Amino acid sequence: MNHSKDRRFEDGPPQQTLSKKERKKAEKAKKKNETPAEKEARQEIIQGHKARKNICIFCEIRDQPEKPKILYEDNICFAFLDKKKKSAKEHILVCPNEHIKSTASLRENDVDLLNYLQKAGEKILQRDFPKDEYRFGYHAAPLNSVNHLHLHCLVLPLTVKYYDEVVYGENLTSTETLIDKLKGKEIRKNKKLKEEQKEADHKN
Numbered sequence: 223m224n225h226s227k228d229r230r231f232e233d234g235p236p237q238q239t240l241s242k243k244e245r246k247k248a249e250k251a252k253k254k255n256e257t258p259a260e261k262e263a264r265q266e267i268i269q270g271h272k273a274r275k276n277i278c279i280f281c282e283i284r285d286q287p288e289k290p291k292i293l294y295e296d297n298i299c300f301a302f303l304d305k306k307k308k309s310a311k312e313h314i315l316v317c318p319n320e321h322i323k324s325t326a327s328l329r330e331n332d333v334d335l336l337n338y339l340q341k342a343g344e345k346i347l348q349r350d351f352p353k354d355e356y357r358f359g360y361h362a363a364p365l366n367s368v369n370h371l372h373l374h375c376l377v378l379p380l381t382v383k384y385y386d387e388v389v390y391g392e393n394l395t396s397t398e399t400l401i402d403k404l405k406g407k408e409i410r411k412n413k414k415l416k417e418e419q420k421e422a423d424h425k426n
Contacts, residue, residue: 280317280370298335299342304374309385312351312377316343322371324363325400333401340397343375351377359394373397 283291284300293314294301304313316339322328328336340358347356355378361367374394380386 278321278368278370280315280368280372281321284317284319294342294346296342299339301342301346301375308381309390310376310378310380311354312347314343314346314375316346316373316375317370323369324366324371325360325395326363327371328400328404330404330407333404336397336401336404339373343373347375347377354378357390357394359390359396360400361393362395362400365393 283302284295286292289295291302292300293303294316297319299316299318301314301316304315318335318339320335322332343358344356347354357374357376357378357380359374360372361374366372374390376390380390385391
């Protein structure tokens with residue numbers, strides 16, 4: 223029989239786990255007894271967590287003083303190399319300066335913006351890779367990895383089959399497709415307004 227000491231109890235018996243209700247009660251009691259300095263420190267930590275949660279890494283890249291990563295910038299958009307650029311011969315992201323969360327946040331009047339981002343991406347790739355083939359598109363929500371609208375501008379070929387066929391293949395939504403959806407949304411909206419107006423006129 224092995225009489226070696228049980229390591230689980232070297233520091234005494236295990237602590238009893240508190241229930242969710244008991245933890246809340248303990249936290250409430252701790253807050254009630256904290257000093258003004260402790261309360262201020264706790265609030266600073268909470269605010270720091272909230273601030274970090276709301277930081278947009280693309281906006282951070284745009285707002286860097288020396289802008290080392292920026293390839294192109296104007297008053298409407300900015301462009302930079304994707305950190306996963308090895309997925310293609312070159313991989314550039316074009317983003318609007320306005321913080322639009324994703325394709326799901328686009329409105330009917332964003333058609334001109336989408337056309338502008340597409341032309342900016344084409345201009346950059348034609349400037350730097352005039353003899354190559356390209357692919358452009360968006361990862362429509364919820365497939366987007368960063369919550370700041372961005373157009374993928376890829377110089378072909380893609381180095382990995384999975385990227386070529388799935389990630390930047392079937393999962394990529396073209397600018398043209400997005401514009402068609404927005405125009406369809408606008409048509410449906412105008413039709414609904416006309417129907418509502420017609421109904422109101424009929425009642426009068």
